[in-house]
Amino acid sequence: MASVKKFQVTFDCADPERVARFWCEVLGYVVPPPPEGFADWDAFNSSLPAELQGSAFACVDPAGEGPRLFFQRVPEGKVVKNRVHLDVRAGTGLVGDERLATLRAEAERLVALGATVFQEQVADGFNESCITMLDIEGNEFCLD
Template identity: 75%
Template sequence: MSSVKQFQVTFDCADPERVARFWCEVLGYVVPSPPKGFATWDDFNRSQSPEDQGSWFACSDPSGVGPRLYFQRVPEGKVAKNRLHLDVRVGTGLVGEERLATLEAECVRLVALGAVRVRLLYDGTDSCIVMQDIEGNEFCLD
């Protein structure tokens, strides 16, 4: 049996391009070039039927290491806690106050992008900050 080599993470959301561009800023991801034959994503969207315009957007890791993120429009809003969430690993290898300071600095940057700080989990050694993206999807700064 062969192992899976790549995977994509899909987000259900109301505004795919807005949420994708938020995650580009969080992770240093990029928006791929528009489909062949289109100069811009706006040109591509105008070519779609009205109900399909803006129905999805994607971003990817420019190094090719991280998974592609795909954002699809759904009619319903978020009503419950995510069953799956991303851990944004900014404090890897750090402990104690150094780790906490690194997480707090990144939290400030992400709040300026529209994220919401939910709570700090800190036991004196290990820490993470629970946050929400611009549509309320939970993630952790770890």
């Protein structure tokens, strides 16, 4: 039997720190401590060659349960739909109107952080409600 592996989720983006800090707010994640010998991430970033400054950032689950999220700068912008996306589990265990109200309230909070509501899917008797959103750089994710 294979052992469970730790993993991280990597995002390609234009502004790694900005996107990482957005996801910290969405998920309750935190920025990890800077590398040993640096007072903060700004000091670490300043120590890098100019072309690498601001090229990466990360955030982690403070409880150590969820995967690390890593954000790396890439030159190209987002062009097509994501092949992989995060589902933010805001309505777990809820159904019907209670679920939809909870998802809408969370969507409102995330819009205030810079996200965009892309599509709201209301329960249809087979699937429960969910809301597809876009993060601050246009990457799709779902509130479910």
